[in-house]
Amino acid sequence: MKKVFFGVFIVALVGVALVLTGVTVKRSQKETPTLLMRLNNRVDGSCDITSYTTYGRFFNLAGTIDGDHEDIVLILKDEDDEIEYELVLEKGEDVTNFKTNKLINQGINLEKVPLGKYVFFIKIGDGEEAKYYTLNDQSKMDDITYYTITKDSNNKEIKIGFEDYDKKSFMVLNNEDVKLPSDIYDIVIDPGHGGNDVGANKNGHYESKINLEYGLKLKESLEGLGLKVKLTRETDESIPNYGEGSRVSVPYETKAKLLLSIHQNSAVYNVGDGGVEIYVPNHADNEFASMLATNIVENTSTIYSGNVANKIARGVYLRKFTKSDLASMTKEAKDKGYTPYEGATTDTTYYYIIRETGGIVSGAYVDDRNPDKPWNTYYNSNHGCESYLLELGFINSTTNLNILLTEQDKYVKAITDSVKYYLEI
Ligand SMILES: [Zn+2]
Structure with missing residues (x-):
């Protein structure tokens, strides 16, 4: 009985701590603070997203970052891994404009994203020197819910949107196994x-x-x-x-x-x-x-x-x-x-x-x-x-x-x- 009470006490404490740090939890109440909290230490700055879209299976985004950059990629990051995507770059006045692809039916194939929860970052440089930039939403577009193509009667649901933590905005992708809703088709x-x-x-x-x-x-x-x-x-x-x-x-x-x-x-x-x-x-x-x-x-x-x-x-x-x-x-x-x-x-x-x-x-x-x-x-x-x-x-x-x-x-x-x-x- 003591252990149970202690557990409840810890949960209550964590709850109070989250409220005090001003965490906004939009979706997964358990995972969100943990992943964002941990990745928050890696954040070096932020940049702006001007659009994010899907066309068929393909997700693409476009945005802009201050300064002249060449060694720049988009990554999906969780606590252990990074999935890297090339960007098409275009120099502007003191900014670098980026997009994931020029063609509407290429880009990030959502069917190939592994299960899990990830945060999008723009990564500049490599190794120890790499800098990570969070993505602010300047697009005024809606969050995306995508269902993968039915394979062996299985489907995944991918949600893409924004969550706040520590007064920063994070673009988040959450990929979970689901039962396909009856009104969704391939x-x-x-x-x-x-x-x-x-x-x-x-x-x-x-x-x-x-x-x-x-x-x-x-x-x-x-x-x-x-x-x-x-x-x-x-x-x-x-x-x-x-x-x-x-x-x-x-x-x-x-x-x-x-x-x-x-x-x-x-x-x-x-x-x-x-x-x-x-x-x-x-x-x-x-x-x-x-x-x-x-x-x-x-x-x-x-x-x-x-x-x-x-x-x-x-x-x-x-x-x-x-x-x-x-x-x-x-x-x-x-x-x-x-x-x-x-x-x-x-x-x-x-x-x-x-x-x-x-x-x-x-x-x-x-x-x-x-x-x-x-x-x-x-x-x-x-x-x-x-x-x-x-x-x-x-x-x-x-x-x-x-x-x-x-x-x-x-x-x-x-x-x-x-x-x-x-x-x-
Ligand atoms: Zn006809």
């Missing part, structure tokens, strides 16, 4: 069009229906890998682009890491034997898109599309707004009496399903400036989904249409194999 498949919006059509074959057939088969196939897959529509119905349950909202609400929007192409001109076109986000690495196109071409009878407009690699396309697209958007805004959005440039991705689902990282901009269209309430989100639009083939090519109707299982296997490789399942 992948969203979006069968394009639906209901009254039939999309392209040829000889009684409607794009909306072909897209749905592919979507349903792909869902089943990806679930065979153990992935949790959400369809934006499961029947031949018309669904909204924005708002609750919409094509754009579902990837955010489910915190999906990957979105594949399924379409069939069509053109007014003769497309020969047609072919596959994968549309990608701007400022991204196109390894996955190239793999999708190649796997489809190698495993089905279809070919790479001969279309050269917006082509950046075999079967891979990047369509951005042109000057005339922007001019007509500006004119439309003026005609309808609202302020034209100036954030869209010739560097902005054209297709809304790619642009609007990645949040701030992919240049989403459909906000409340346009009263005639529903809003993308997530346009400013710092967590987004890595999104691709797959034009599987041309239905106005008789050869290609026949392949699209008869080789669906081969297409689905090619896409599934690509996802398996890319997500490292």
Whole structure:
């Protein structure tokens, strides 16, 4: 009995001590003071974070530190170990600007962060001489909650945010095993069009229906890998682009890491034997898109599309707004009496399903400036989904249409194999 009383006494004392030192405990009441308390001794200064975001599996941050520095890295530190990440540096006036990566689908792969609790530091120099700088939040962005891709029925929850200790702000990452919440998914498949919006059509074959057939088969196939897959529509119905349950909202609400929007192409001109076109986000690495196109071409009878407009690699396309697209958007805004959005440039991705689902990282901009269209309430989100639009083939090519109707299982296997490789399942 004495021991029990003594234990309670110690806990009470520690509690009083924490209150006296002004510790702010936001999350884990037991661990937080210990890790921050211990790492606090290593702090040499602080610097500012101007953004922190996720896009698919990739976490990136950007910030600025006083002075001219070259030997500078980002680290995730716990009491025993440091995980080091390279930074892209840019000299400013008496400051060094840093970011984890220039491409939106590279950077810190959250799937590879080991379990545990860590503090982010900017580390300058090495060995005994190394200096550690804490990260102050100047971004006004929200804390991030990320769920890892389902592997062998297991998931981890990674929380990234800020905690105060000893009048300093620490950027903290906490990675724990969890049971995946029922409304969280790994992948969203979006069968394009639906209901009254039939999309392209040829000889009684409607794009909306072909897209749905592919979507349903792909869902089943990806679930065979153990992935949790959400369809934006499961029947031949018309669904909204924005708002609750919409094509754009579902990837955010489910915190999906990957979105594949399924379409069939069509053109007014003769497309020969047609072919596959994968549309990608701007400022991204196109390894996955190239793999999708190649796997489809190698495993089905279809070919790479001969279309050269917006082509950046075999079967891979990047369509951005042109000057005339922007001019007509500006004119439309003026005609309808609202302020034209100036954030869209010739560097902005054209297709809304790619642009609007990645949040701030992919240049989403459909906000409340346009009263005639529903809003993308997530346009400013710092967590987004890595999104691709797959034009599987041309239905106005008789050869290609026949392949699209008869080789669906081969297409689905090619896409599934690509996802398996890319997500490292
Ligand atoms: Zn379409």
